[in-house]
Amino acid sequence: MAIQLNHTIVAARDKAASAAFLTDLFGLPTASPLGPFLAVQVDNDVTLDYVDSEGEITSQHYAFLISEEEFDTIFGRITKRGLDYWADPHKEKPGEINHADGGRGVYFDDPNGHKLEILTRPYGSGS
Structure with missing residues (x-):
């Protein structure tokens, strides 16, 4: 079985602003809501799922x-x-x-x- 990355969660202070930063800079489609996340499609198979996070972000x-x-x-x-x-x-x-x-x-x-x-x-x- 081939293992393939599908998505990862990205902690953000403001998920909408963070998703917009990436989509604007990279020329990607607008992020899509997915439960508590905003999913940015970075290629055909992988998304970065931004989520609002309280406290310090590692x-x-x-x-x-x-x-x-x-x-x-x-x-x-x-x-x-x-x-x-x-x-x-x-x-x-x-x-x-x-x-x-x-x-x-x-x-x-x-x-x-x-x-x-x-x-x-x-x-x-x-x-």
């Missing part, structure tokens, strides 16, 4: 493998909005893009402090 990491063209579009939105970004997860290379495995990648924060990453090549896949 930062999580979400990495999105995208095409070179999608990188140009999303990175353009990141810079247009003046969002801080880094070439590394430890924020030691601010304002830079990494070129790991012959691709491109950047890290940036969502409104809840979750670490988002866009990359064009899976790690370990190239030169």
Whole structure:
């Protein structure tokens, strides 16, 4: 049996604002209500299900493998909005893009402090 990720729950201070941040930045369809969640369809099979959460939110990491063209579009939105970004997860290379495995990648924060990453090549896949 093949195991496939179907969805994950993302804690948010404001699920509507957080879902809108991702859908606007990535050019995705508007989130759909699903019980107490707002589900963002990130590909044909996987959703990020935002839920309002009280108290401290533990930062999580979400990495999105995208095409070179999608990188140009999303990175353009990141810079247009003046969002801080880094070439590394430890924020030691601010304002830079990494070129790991012959691709491109950047890290940036969502409104809840979750670490988002866009990359064009899976790690370990190239030169």
